[in-house]
Amino acid sequence: MQAEQREATATVLPSANGHASSPEARRLVRIEPPTGWQFVNWREVLEYKDLLQTQVHRGVTVAYKQTVLGFGWAIIGPVFSMIVFTVIFGNLANVPSDGVPYALFSYTALLPWQYFSGALSGTTNSLVSNRNIFTKVYFPRLILPLVPLGTGLVGFGISFGVLVVLMIWYAVVPTVWVVFLPVLIFILMLTALGSGLWLSSLALQYRDVGRIVGMASRLLMYAAPVVWPVSLIAEKLPEHYETIRIFYGLYPMAGVIEGFRAALLGTVPMPWDLIGMGTITALVLTITGAFYFRRTEHLFADVA
Amino acid sequence: MARPAIRVENLGKRYRIGVEEEQHETLLGAMGSWFTAPISNYRRLRDLSHFEDDENRDDVLWALRDVSFEIHPGEVVGFIGRNGAGKSTLLKLLSRIAYPTTGHIELVGRVSSLLEVGTGFHQELTGRENVFLNGTILGMTKAEVASKFDEIVEFSGVGKFIDTPVKRYSSGMKVRLGFAVAAHLEPDILIVDEVLAVGDIAFKKKCLGKMDEVSKSGRTVLYVSHEMSTVTNLCQRAYVLSGGQIVHQGPVQEAVEWYLDDMEVLDRDNLRLDEVDENERGGDGRLRFTSAYLVDRRGRHTHAPTAGEPVEVVLEYEAQEDLPRVMFWLRIDNHLNVPVSVLHMRSHETYYDIQKGTGRVRCRIPNLPLPNGAYQIKIKAKDYVQGHMLDALESALEFEVSASTFFGSDYTPDINHSTVLMEHGWTHEEHIDASVSPS
Structure with a gap:
């Protein structure tokens, strides 16, 4: 018991005889100075799942409220980028597109990319923009960086509908690997979450981080195979291609985007190597991020 | 004896306060510092969250130190003290918003803290949506909010405006809706900051009544305020905080008097205007x-x-x-x-x-x-x-x-309704005859 209590920094311990209704069995909350590294208390986050749900609902409603086009904006964003990219990179610069129309090629990549960049900036700013809430009420702070992951899915779903229309238009049939899409989406969310856990806490302590992420996000898009195919590396640097490809895979968006194209358009075989490397990065980011978030959580109210 | 609802032992909270900015005499010095600013800014921001062991540095402030007390289930206890006495820090620690530097707190049961009403309200959303938003932030499940929804609307008096965006509400309506949600939390321990200082008299009475009701049903209430009159009305016991420590405790009437006397002593020593800066x-x-x-x-x-x-x-x-x-x-x-x-x-x-x-x-x-x-x-x-x-x-x-004692009666208008008190008198006449009325 003694050891358990020492570890339990403001955690909820169900008391020994465990009858939830009797007053003796009411939960004991012990609040202590924070000690050492701890992993996120997922059970508590689960207890607050309704808060996550209403916050996601709020995020979606607010994003589209008092706009004329409403959810239309979820379509216009990626479609507009697709048109610009198709004109500049597809037509003017003649960037190869693995044998499918450039519009389809770039839109398939823009789908996960827009989700990622939206979730990244959303999670990074999640603590800063909600400081008027978490300095007034207790709830597991982890809820806040999770919210943008949920709200982003709505826009993602709508944009996905447009992709289906485009595929029908260009008469492209998806491969069987389309069943693997949910896994790719999961890796995508994990990557955003892992980065967000690190960045949200850092952005609260050092507001510079929010600005850096804004700029870095643009750079990261060109680093990801959004407007160009990975096969371009093989073409330009054939002698080091194998090595480059392994290291490039560490950037999770490489595997996710090429995976999306492989599964939906069949441009390339499923890039398992890229996906595998990316998953490792995403997991490392999320696990270390969770520890870092928990470690710094007690400071949030003091520095906000 | 039953287990205390709140037990606090040796609680302490240390903050780092901003150190004075350096002044530059020359343009060159100022330019130099522009280049070194990122480094010193980094140190400054980092120091807000990292403490070295030299704990008696002059930029360290102990907002609370060695605070211990026990509160039993069903008690209504007040905390009084001047600004900066540590009241809000104590509230933040009890509400699990900030973490203590030393000591610990044990709370038995479900805790709700009201440091503000309507936390998380979004202007664009309707009253209905905000009730759910606020309720879940305060720790209720959606099902709980839904089951109490009608009661909440009833209590708030917002009525037919419940599906109107909150931005069209008056500030009074927002406060009423916020308090209505909080009032239906059914916590075992309720921690209340001076939220009652807002709103009109009738609503204030309603809130006080609700808090009274909460305590009568065997729950514990912890109330922090500047307003001695509400503390005296509501609480049985009170603690006086000063300089981050509990300096007095006792039955509420006695504690309030002690506090007022203490303020008087402090003022005689402290209010030296010759020390006010020339600027x-x-x-x-x-x-x-x-x-x-x-x-x-x-x-x-x-x-x-x-x-x-x-x-x-x-x-x-x-x-x-x-x-x-x-x-x-x-x-x-x-x-x-x-x-x-x-x-x-x-x-x-x-x-x-x-x-x-x-x-x-x-x-x-x-x-x-x-x-x-x-x-x-x-x-x-x-x-x-x-x-x-x-x-x-x-x-x-x-x-x-x-x-x-201005009117010598038990009613004096409140500050929300009058700026000054005016001596006045009333007369009454009946059966007015037009021929004798002053013309």
């Missing part, structure tokens, strides 16, 4: 106020005068030279910074001839006509021979009116 005062300095305080009917220093009783504003000064024809005046502002009245020697067509050295001026108000609330006084002295300001202090003195 914060006006005038040419040939006369300087050294002290300003209130004296009540019995000649005691006070910070909490009673409306309807005589009070004297006493100003002490030191003059650097002989000054013929000096006029003093003071202005009383209320908590909204609305000037309530100017008390000026010019109104009495009088002045004082002042000799070098110290002296004291008294301004007597025979019948303090102010409703309950917080006020501050600005003081000025002017040389009417040369027309120069001698000294001017923006906030020389603060006080709080907390009781009234």
